[in-house]
Amino acid sequence: MRSLLFTPGSPFARAVRIVLDELGLDYERREENAAPGATETPTLQVPTFRDNALVLWESGTIAEYLMATYPHRPESALPLSDHMFRPGMEWQDKLVFSTIQTLGTAATTISQMTWTGVTVADNRHLQRSALKMMHILDWLEARLDDAETGFQPGTVSAQDIFFAAHVRFVQARPLGIALELDRVPKIRALLDRLDARASFVANPVWWWEPGVVGYEADGTPVFET
Numbered sequence: 083m084r085s086l087l088f089t090p091g092s093p094f095a096r097a098v099r100i101v102l103d104e105l106g107l108d109y110e111r112r113e114e115n116a117a118p119g120a121t122e123t124p125t126l127q128v129p130t131f132r133d134n135a136l137v138l139w140e141s142g143t144i145a146e147y148l149m150a151t152y153p154h155r156p157e158s159a160l161p162l163s164d165h166m167f168r169p170g171m172e173w174q175d176k177l178v179f180s181t182i183q184t185l186g187t188a189a190t191t192i193s194q195m196t197w198t199g200v201t202v203a204d205n206r207h208l209q210r211s212a213l214k215m216m217h218i219l220d221w222l223e224a225r226l227d228d229a230e231t232g233f234q235p236g237t238v239s240a241q242d243i244f245f246a247a248h249v250r251f252v253q254a255r256p257l258g259i260a261l262e263l264d265r266v267p268k269i270r271a272l273l274d275r276l277d278a279r280a281s282f283v284a285n286p287v288w289w290w291e292p293g294v295v296g297y298e299a300d301g302t303p304v305f306e307t
């Protein structure tokens with residue numbers, strides 16, 4: 083019995099949901115509006131994943147577990163990679179993945195601080211977080227061979243999925259960050275291709291700002307009345 087505890091907005095959880103769909107795995111969706119308490123995880127964060135007696139948190143660990151434990155890849159012109167970290171390329175793939183997670187942490191730090199009253203405009207650490215994101219984008223652009231391939235050519239990788247989840251999260255919130263993706267055309271092309279994939283369409287990222295309490299079926303935000 084598999085289950086995933088997540089909040090609808092979390093980019094880390096969205097990436098895990100996409101990996102689960104890419105693997106064609108069913109799971110119970112434990113969708114909550116707030117992050118969990120310490121009975122679920124000492125990190126107080128989502129996502130948390132359960133597979134029978136095994137309980138995991140940290141989205142990268144969950145994705146690595148899923149990709150290694152479930153070897154079947156559903157038929158696809160561009161399937162999910164067999165490996166989160168390809169044999170012979172482990173260190174390069176790990177470095178790209180950790181750097182992508184640092185981008186995600188910078189984005190969610192800015193988001194969580196913004197909604198608790200401290201914005202990029204008035205905090206130096208958040209300005210540094212935003213600057214970090216721009217440097218990471220430039221570095222990742224240089225890791226892509228061309229506008230037709232992702233971080234692991236010939237497949238869709240966990241790196242692609244987590245990266246797209248983080249960037250689209252930033253773009254779907256009024257955080258005061260302009261990512262200026264026009265200057266990173268290979269990244270733009272990758273994100274557009276991923277948006278069209280069934281697993282991404284099935285796990286959409288929708289606009290959020292304070293006051294949004296739900297969504298219509300087409301993603302139109304529903305505001306608190």
Ligand SMILES: N[C@@H](CCC(=O)N[C@@H](CS)C(=O)NCC(=O)O)C(=O)O
Pocket residue numbers: 091092093094117118125126127128129139140141142190
């Ligand atoms: N390193 C964690 C980060 C997860 C994370 O930041 N989750 C956020 C939601 S996007 C959260 O639960 N925040 C609540 C908190 O930190 O108290 C992972 O990869 O799973």
